[in-house]
Amino acid sequence: MKNKTILITGGTTGIGLATAQLLQAEGAQVIVTGRNPETLSAARAALGSSALVISSDSAALADAQAIGDVIKKHTTKLDGVFLNAGIGQFGPMEAMTPKHFDDMFGVNVRGLYFQLQSLLPVLTNPSAVVFNASVVAELGFPETSIYSATKAAVVSLGKSLAVELAPRGIRINTLSPGPIKTPIYNKLGFPADAQKGFEDHMASQSLLKRFGTSNEVAKLARFLLSDDSSYIIGENITIDGGVRHT
Numbered sequence: 001m002k003n004k005t006i007l008i009t010g011g012t013t014g015i016g017l018a019t020a021q022l023l024q025a026e027g028a029q030v031i032v033t034g035r036n037p038e039t040l041s042a043a044r045a046a047l048g049s050s051a052l053v054i055s056s057d058s059a060a061l062a063d064a065q066a067i068g069d070v071i072k073k074h075t076t077k078l079d080g081v082f083l084n085a086g087i088g089q090f091g092p093m094e095a096m097t098p099k100h101f102d103d104m105f106g107v108n109v110r111g112l113y114f115q116l117q118s119l120l121p122v123l124t125n126p127s128a129v130v131f132n133a134s135v136v137a138e139l140g141f142p143e144t145s146i147y148s149a150t151k152a153a154v155v156s157l158g159k160s161l162a163v164e165l166a167p168r169g170i171r172i173n174t175l176s177p178g179p180i181k182t183p184i185y186n187k188l189g190f191p192a193d194a195q196k197g198f199e200d201h202m203a204s205q206s207l208l209k210r211f212g213t214s215n216e217v218a219k220l221a222r223f224l225l226s227d228d229s230s231y232i233i234g235e236n237i238t239i240d241g242g243v244r245h246t
């Protein structure tokens, strides 16, 4: 990754931060976004002064559409983007509100789409773009309906935009994680006892009987962002410990 400049949205915690750290260790210049002042500041401490940590809210259309101009202020070229920022709010259908719907689609789908649109002028030819979807895009899990629909939309965007943007040298792939131990599980809206039950259930659903780690996903993101995957395009690659096979 030497001499490459890579943007990671939602790079302040979990999978995004692990990817930023891995790419940085391999010589990349990393730029990460987030919106929570506490996690932004923790990411600045974790990544050090060579990384650029930017406050940018994927849910705010104006922020998403401005990300290209923000990046241009700091670098003339972007070799890769990991569109990773995402939120999940789980619950039975009766408990879901239009706000849940708009919040999840706002970050996971609209934010991703308009961030990429805004970044087109700064992406180099060739460049690599990776979307973070989820295995739930193709599996039926209870109480995850809206979140799963957002991720199915991400998988679909990954296919159509890979075709549309290939002539511009932009190589898009999607990765779909299964259960990965990150702070997202503290934000799903479960009471503590239900959360433990959910986590145990998720782990038992995998062939490997455990959660994956952020670092395991980071290695796949690194591969898809690097020239090692130069002939892979328009794919959706699952990293789920075998959840789909149980």
Ligand SMILES: NC(=O)c1ccc[n+]([C@@H]2O[C@H](COP(=O)([O-])OP(=O)(O)OC[C@H]3O[C@@H](n4cnc5c(N)ncnc54)[C@H](OP(=O)(O)O)[C@@H]3O)[C@@H](O)[C@H]2O)c1
Binding pocket: 009, 010, 011, 012, 013, 014, 015, 016, 033, 034, 035, 036, 037, 039, 040, 056, 057, 058, 059, 060, 084, 085, 086, 087, 088, 107, 132, 133, 134, 135, 176, 177, 178, 179, 180, 181, 182, 183, 184, 187
């Ligand atoms: N963990 C899993 O089991 C799993 C499985 C499949 C897919 N995924 C996907 O993986 C991605 C990363 O999730 P994670 O598990 O690493 O969770 P995480 O630790 O909660 O990370 C989410 C990241 O996205 C950022 N983010 C959230 N909303 C944002 C917004 N409106 N604007 C800017 N940044 C925002 C967060 O920053 P703040 O701290 O500022 O909010 C954080 O950096 C998500 O797209 C998630 O859906 C996760």
